[in-house]
Amino acid sequence: MTPKVLSEILSRYGAGVREGDAIHFDKDTQVTVFASLGHDALTIDRVVELVSESELVVVTTARKERYVLFYEDIRGVRLIPAGETKKATFL
Numbered sequence: 001m002t003p004k005v006l007s008e009i010l011s012r013y014g015a016g017v018r019e020g021d022a023i024h025f026d027k028d029t030q031v032t033v034f035a036s037l038g039h040d041a042l043t044i045d046r047v048v049e050l051v052s053e054s055e056l057v058v059v060t061t062a063r064k065e066r067y068v069l070f071y072e073d074i075r076g077v078r079l080i081p082a083g084e085t086k087k088a089t090f091l
Helices: 005-013
Strands: 017-019 022-024 031-038 039-045 045-052 056-061 066-072 074-080
Touching: 005 045, 005 074, 031 045, 031 066
Parallel strands: none
Antiparallel strands: 017 022, 022 045, 031 039, 031 074, 045 056, 056 066
């Protein structure tokens, strides 16, 4: 994913507050980042902050974990705005 595409997704669909190169998400918005690391997938949930750097994105979670990713490793972002809930489906 390019920096431009990531920024457009977050500004169009996200409920975050931009502060310089960082986007902060409130605790009621559920943000998950999906990344590809070779043949493995990495799911980063409970994201509270994304900081854009020249070639990297620093993802911070509610648990104070920090992940540093290349833009090209990010495959998708899931955003669930405050007030909306996930619906479980059972088969």
